[in-house]
Amino acid sequence: xxxxxxRCKRQLIKFTQHIARLISGTLKSDNExxxxxxxxxxxxxxxxxxxQSQTHFSRQELQLLYRGFKNECPSGVVNEDTFKNIYAxxxxxxxxxxxxxxxxxxxxxxxxxxxxxxxxxxxxSVLLRGTTQEKLNWAFNLYDxxxxxxxxxxxxxxxxxxxxxxxxxxxxxxxxxxxxxxxQDGVVTIDEFIDSCQKDENIMQSLKIFDNAV
Amino acid sequence: MAAGVAAWLPFARAAAIGxxxxxxxxxxxxxxxxxxxxxxxxxxxxxxxxxxxxxxxxDRYPDTLLGSSEKEFFFNEETREYFFDRDPDxxxxxxxxxxxxxxxxxxxxxxxxxxxxxxFFGIIPEIISDxxxxxxxxxxxxxxxxLMDDLEDNxxxxxxxxxxxxTMWRAFENPHTSTMALVFYxxxxxxxxxxxxxxxxxxxxxxxMPNQRDIPCGERYTEAFFCMxxxxxxxxxxxxxxxxxxxxxxxxxxxxxxxxxxxVAILPYYIGLVMTNxxxxxGAFVTLRVFRVFRIFKFSRHSQGLRxxxxxxxxxxxxxxxxxxxxxxxxxxxATVMFYAEKGSSSSKFTSIPASFWYTIVTMTTLGxxxxxxxxxAGKVFGSICSLSGVLxxxxxxxxxxxxxxxxxxxxxxxxxxxxxxxxKARLARMRISKCxxxxxxxxxxxxxxxQSLELTIPYYKMKxxxxxSMEGDQQLKKPxxxxxxxxxxxxxxxxxxxxxxxxxxxxxxxxxxxxSLQNFPSQSPSLSSEEGITGTCCSRRAKxxxxxxxxxxxxxxxxxxxxALHIQCGEQQPLKTSRSSLNLMSDExxxxxxxxxxxxxxxxxxxxxxPSNNSRASPDAPPPPTPxxxxxxxxxxxxxxxxxx
Numbered sequence: 001x002x003x004x005x006x007r008c009k010r011q012l013i014k015f016t017q018h019i020a021r022l023i024s025g026t027l028k029s030d031n032e033x034x035x036x037x038x039x040x041x042x043x044x045x046x047x048x049x050x051x052q053s054q055t056h057f058s059r060q061e062l063q064l065l066y067r068g069f070k071n072e073c074p075s076g077v078v079n080e081d082t083f084k085n086i087y088a089x090x091x092x093x094x095x096x097x098x099x100x101x102x103x104x105x106x107x108x109x110x111x112x113x114x115x116x117x118x119x120x121x122x123x124x125s126v127l128l129r130g131t132t133q134e135k136l137n138w139a140f141n142l143y144d145x146x147x148x149x150x151x152x153x154x155x156x157x158x159x160x161x162x163x164x165x166x167x168x169x170x171x172x173x174x175x176x177x178x179x180x181x182x183x184q185d186g187v188v189t190i191d192e193f194i195d196s197c198q199k200d201e202n203i204m205q206s207l208k209i210f211d212n213a214v
Numbered sequence: 215m216a217a218g219v220a221a222w223l224p225f226a227r228a229a230a231i232g233x234x235x236x237x238x239x240x241x242x243x244x245x246x247x248x249x250x251x252x253x254x255x256x257x258x259x260x261x262x263x264x265x266x267x268x269x270x271x272x273d274r275y276p277d278t279l280l281g282s283s284e285k286e287f288f289f290n291e292e293t294r295e296y297f298f299d300r301d302p303d304x305x306x307x308x309x310x311x312x313x314x315x316x317x318x319x320x321x322x323x324x325x326x327x328x329x330x331x332x333x334f335f336g337i338i339p340e341i342i343s344d345x346x347x348x349x350x351x352x353x354x355x356x357x358x359x360x361l362m363d364d365l366e367d368n369x370x371x372x373x374x375x376x377x378x379x380x381t382m383w384r385a386f387e388n389p390h391t392s393t394m395a396l397v398f399y400x401x402x403x404x405x406x407x408x409x410x411x412x413x414x415x416x417x418x419x420x421x422x423m424p425n426q427r428d429i430p431c432g433e434r435y436t437e438a439f440f441c442m443x444x445x446x447x448x449x450x451x452x453x454x455x456x457x458x459x460x461x462x463x464x465x466x467x468x469x470x471x472x473x474x475x476x477x478v479a480i481l482p483y484y485i486g487l488v489m490t491n492x493x494x495x496x497g498a499f500v501t502l503r504v505f506r507v508f509r510i511f512k513f514s515r516h517s518q519g520l521r522x523x524x525x526x527x528x529x530x531x532x533x534x535x536x537x538x539x540x541x542x543x544x545x546x547x548x549a550t551v552m553f554y555a556e557k558g559s560s561s562s563k564f565t566s567i568p569a570s571f572w573y574t575i576v577t578m579t580t581l582g583x584x585x586x587x588x589x590x591x592a593g594k595v596f597g598s599i600c601s602l603s604g605v606l607x608x609x610x611x612x613x614x615x616x617x618x619x620x621x622x623x624x625x626x627x628x629x630x631x632x633x634x635x636x637x638x639k640a641r642l643a644r645m646r647i648s649k650c651x652x653x654x655x656x657x658x659x660x661x662x663x664x665x666q667s668l669e670l671t672i673p674y675y676k677m678k679x680x681x682x683x684s685m686e687g688d689q690q691l692k693k694p695x696x697x698x699x700x701x702x703x704x705x706x707x708x709x710x711x712x713x714x715x716x717x718x719x720x721x722x723x724x725x726x727x728x729x730x731s732l733q734n735f736p737s738q739s740p741s742l743s744s745e746e747g748i749t750g751t752c753c754s755r756r757a758k759x760x761x762x763x764x765x766x767x768x769x770x771x772x773x774x775x776x777x778x779a780l781h782i783q784c785g786e787q788q789p790l791k792t793s794r795s796s797l798n799l800m801s802d803e804x805x806x807x808x809x810x811x812x813x814x815x816x817x818x819x820x821x822x823x824x825x826p827s828n829n830s831r832a833s834p835d836a837p838p839p840p841t842p843x844x845x846x847x848x849x850x851x852x853x854x855x856x857x858x859x860x
Binding site: 106159 | 223226228229230232236243
């Protein structure tokens with residue numbers, strides 16, 4: 001309530017200032033400092049040694065990754081729009097907005113709306129150099145949109161739809177959730193997920209193909 | 215793919231792990247990066263300034279020079295760097311393109327230099343980013359216009375083989391080309407003026423009958439005015455028909471603005487002739503006469519200022535439209551307001567909203583006739599607001615129109631200046647000097663026997679030549695020939711050997727010509743007459759080639775006289791005609807081979823009459839001349855000498 005009152009008061013003050021300026025004929029030169037709220041965040045990552053210890057990357061790899069990252073995002077953080085734009089460039093045929101949104105949420109561990117370099121590189125090390133368990137963990141995190149520990153049918157469908165949207169055609173994805181839901185309670189927990197994936201040879205194989213991506 | 219996105223590729227690929235659990239099919243094998251080397255710095259030395267960047271940066275655009283293996287050609291082994299002998303300032307933009315993915319155009323750079331650099335490094339300038347794209351396009355357009363102006367200048371040159379129709383059209387379009395055209399131009403201008411003055415004077419009241427009011431002159435001296443009108447219309451009709459006949463594309467001519475003006479100007483007269491003195495239609499006929507005033511627009515052919523004005527209005531069409539639109543909106547608003555404000559007052563002239571339009575227009579343009587004035591207070595208040603806003607609305611688009619006019623006007627001035635004769639001459643002189651340097655050098659060196667060192671056997675006639683040439687060639691003998699020159703001369707020499715022809719100096723031809731007094735076979739310049747259509751090149755006047763028969767020079771030996779005999783023999787088969795039009799200009803300056811004075815350094819090729827290799831070869835394709843030299847129109851049986859300008 002008080003914030004609303006404060007806002008109202010602020011706007012009233014602004015309005016009277018405006019009228020006063022109009023009457024006295026001053027030029028609109030001093031207006032910018034009001035509107036200039038600092039929207040520029042700048043973020044510096046932790047130093048190289050710490051990152052080296054936290055991830056499985058070598059020093060050179062981290063240097064390379066950071067250089068590319070900083071070139072693209074000079075401010076040091078990625079926000080959702082940038083992420084969406086980047087994915088739109090990678091998948092120009094389809095609509096990548098939804099998938100980028102899910103991915104962003106999966107990367108953004110602390111849910112603060114922006115990705116720092118550490119978050120990205122930690123996840124990257126998990127995905128590329130981690131154990132199968134960790135990778136499947138990450139995938140579960142991706143599918144679990146509301147991060148409540150269960151994957152419901154709707155969440156699965158949403159994820160699949162967003163992946164198929166990358167192709168550009170509207171295909172109805174085939175659900176594999178029934179296969180995964182062992183105790184048939186309508187949701188998939190993390191253990192069910194990992195168990196069912198480990199039983200599938202194809203999935204195990206394919207988890208390894210990106211190991212040399214950096 | 216864009217540069218920076220390559221940095222995100224590992225992330226995108228890693229995130230693809232998320233697809234695996236729901237994938238329907240097994241995944242393809244990932245590509246292995248063979249001998250994945252560590253990223254290394256490479257040094258680019260551009261005219262001494264060293265730029266360094268990662269190799270990966272350059273590899274982002276593999277279809278450019280720096281991104282492909284083409285740069286290996288520029289690799290310098292000793293210094294282990296890539297050396298480019300180009301402008302380092304422009305290279306900055308190019309390297310920034312690799313780094314950031316955006317190509318910028320610096321404002322202070324010349325547009326053609328920039329385009330050349332882009333072409334060299336294999337970058338298409340169309341990918342200039344939005345921030346600099348407008349500027350680039352503007353400059354490019356200006357450059358194009360300048361080039362078009364240059365091309366147009368050459369249209370004035372008279373092509374020798376123009377048909378009568380083309381000559382006439384040229385006379386119409388450019389009156390200064392011939393006296394007849396000038397006369398015609400002034401006569402039509404005079405008659406346009408006469409016609410306009412007649413129209414005006416026709417309506418002046420001149421003298422009155424004592425019992426009647428003043429009658430206009432047109433009604434008093436009907437026959438005189440009618441005769442004048444007839445004369446003018448006849449001249450205009452004849453002119454229009456002649457233009458129609460001469461136009462290269464009649465359909466396009468008939469659609470052009472000037473021809474429509476012509477038609478509109480003379481049509482009322484004919485309609486008046488056709489129509490009888492029927493009272494009903496004569497009213498309409500009278501209004502047709504107002505179109506006679508369009509004759510004044512015919513002056514735009516004569517006046518450049520009028521043309522500029524018309525062109526400005528055409529190019530500012532959108533600004534004018536904006537002006538009109540905003541005025542209309544304002545008029546409607548204020549008329550409505552004034553009408554309702556004045557509704558209460560008695561005997562108000564603001565009887566309806568359309569009636570208030572007149573008041574609004576008069577007030578907004580600050581005319582203020584005073585035939586309609588508001589009487590209520592509200593009306594006066596709104597009336598004052600109306601006049602203030604009128605000033606603003608009209609003043610806004612005017613600077614745009616003015617700046618457009620100024621730009622077009624200055625363009626015209628520039629074009630005129632360029633068309634001035636001395637600029638043309640100076641430029642042509644510059645081009646001639648640059649082009650004839652090499653050929654004259656070669657002939658000099660030949661005459662001085664400098665080519666001896668390049669030959670194993672010295673031909674017999676060269677010995678004869680050298681004493682003649684050694685007079686003025688003494689000073690050249692001392693001059694050391696640079697490596698480049700000597701190699702160029704060697705090349706020309708090789709060509710001579712290949713084609714079994716020789717370069718000769720035309721001066722010696724002239725002497726020989728006079729001396730032997732053979733019949734002057736008119737010569738034909740075959741290729742150039744067909745090429746004269748493409749006088750758009752910068753060397754239009756320069757490269758007038760013509761063929762001259764091989765009139766033996768006195769210094770030549772019997773083989774050449776034999777040749778000339780041969781020529782007479784087969785001369786009848788080749789009816790050639792002279793076209794020494796431009797050479798005529800220089801013929802009085804024959805003599806020294808000084809480039810600056812003769813503007814046309816002509817060298818000739820003699821065919822040596824050795825039977826097996828008796829191919830009358832075309833002129834050498836020496837580096838300088840851009841226009842293709844004489845085509846092999848000669849059948850092998852003839853020995854005709856070609857004098858070609860190198």
